[in-house]
Amino acid sequence: MxxxxxxxxxxxxxxxxxxxxxxxxxxxxxxxxxxxxxxxxxxxxxxxxxxxxxxxxxxxxxxxxxxxxxxxxxxxxxxxxxxxxxxxxxxxxxxxxxxxxxxxxxxxAASSAALAAFLDGYPARRRVSVTGTAPAEPLGDELGADDAEAEVLRTDDIVGASVRLGVEARDRGRTVLIVDGDHDAVAVLSALQNADIRVPEDVALICRSDSLVCQSASLPITAIDRxxxxxxxxxxxxxxxxxxxxxxxxxxxxxxxxxxxxxx
The missing domain is CATH 3.40.50.2300 (Response regulator)
Structure with missing residues (x-):
């Protein structure tokens, strides 16, 4: 050859x-x-x-x-x-x-299963998947089947929606935010910090796709290693x-x- x-x-x-x-x-x-x-x-x-x-x-x-x-x-x-x-x-x-x-x-579906296993027993009042489009993998019960509130929020303003959820978390208790992309995750983290929303005390942040961007953020971001x-x-x-x-x-x-x- x-x-x-x-x-x-x-x-x-x-x-x-x-x-x-x-x-x-x-x-x-x-x-x-x-x-x-x-x-x-x-x-x-x-x-x-x-x-x-x-x-x-x-x-x-x-x-x-x-x-x-x-x-x-x-x-x-x-x-x-x-x-x-x-x-x-x-x-x-x-x-x-x-x-x-x-x-x-x-x-x-294995990414959803990994996320569900991580969230099982994780202390939070609310879990929200903030996404601009439908995630690549099915959601299923990935946000947890326990007593925590769980929802999927589809929006064109992922950062703005995340900050609003963070403000609500101050009164309602810790919220877990799951975002799709690494750059979105970093932008959300920066916006939360600028709004004096404590991470991870008020809002815990998880990205669906791990990368060097997540690893090198001002606070290294929890992420799914796919x-x-x-x-x-x-x-x-x-x-x-x-x-x-x-x-x-x-x-x-x-x-x-x-x-x-x-x-x-």
Whole structure:
């Protein structure tokens, strides 16, 4: 196999490149590939059609030996296309999806389970998930099934809503706030501190996706480690096996954990 033929490709749709978990996965994928003597090629595209065009180009030019797919869904057009053009691949797929191709399987509900386990018995009068859009994983009973009030607040003003909840917490008792993104979490923390709302005494703060941003905040933020680095390493090794051997049974990934820091 030539050096060029040893390349493994990954196409990232715009938006995923700002996801800290996806970023950790991408960075970790490279390690096993480089160790196996393979080049790692990435492309950023705006949409599905552009992604499919990249695969056709790679198949036509012969510069890539196989590809990694992110976020495979039901009726996804990418696996059929890659089979049609005879391009080996491995996919990152949710555990709820039945697959008949090489895949690394992620249990998206596991993040909710990790959060529920952390909150079980955590002293708070109220638990609120403050989100701009529906979270990637189902909520289920993640906010706890005990006597604490639990709700999901969807808003375009995550920071403002969080401060209002913090003010209410002074009179009602401690509130746990769960926010989706690391930058939102840091902005919420700063706004709470500027409003003289005590963290974690009045408001405990948890982010759904751990990152260096959470770890280096003025108060390091408690966050769900969704195991992006471990998933990336498994995905890289799976890509090598799928491309070199052509056979790979679905592989499960490590379960997420809540990393407790100074905001809880």
């Amino acid at each position: 030539s050096d060029q033929g040893a390349s493994v490709g990954l196409v990232i749709r715009q938006g995923h490149d700002r996801d800290p978990v996806a970023g950790a996965v991408v960075r970790a994928v490279a390690g096993p590939l480089v160790a196996a003597g393979k080049r790692f090629v990435t492309r950023s595209v705006p949409d599905e059609d552009a992604e499919l065009r990249v695969y056709r180009l790679w198949a036509r030019t012969g510069g890539v030996a196989g590809v990694i797919l992110f976020e495979v869904t039901a009726d996804d057009p990418r696996p059929p296309l890659l089979r049609q053009i005879d391009m080996p691949f491995v996919a990152l797929a949710p555990s709820t999806l039945s697959v008949d191709f090489p895949a690394v399987v992620v249990d998206r 195991r992006g680095r471990e998933i990336g390493a498994v995905l890289g090794e799976a890509a090598i096996r799928a491309i070199d051997d052509g056979v790979l049974h679905p592989i499960s990934t490590p379960a997420p954990v809540v990393v407790a820091r100074e905001t809880t």
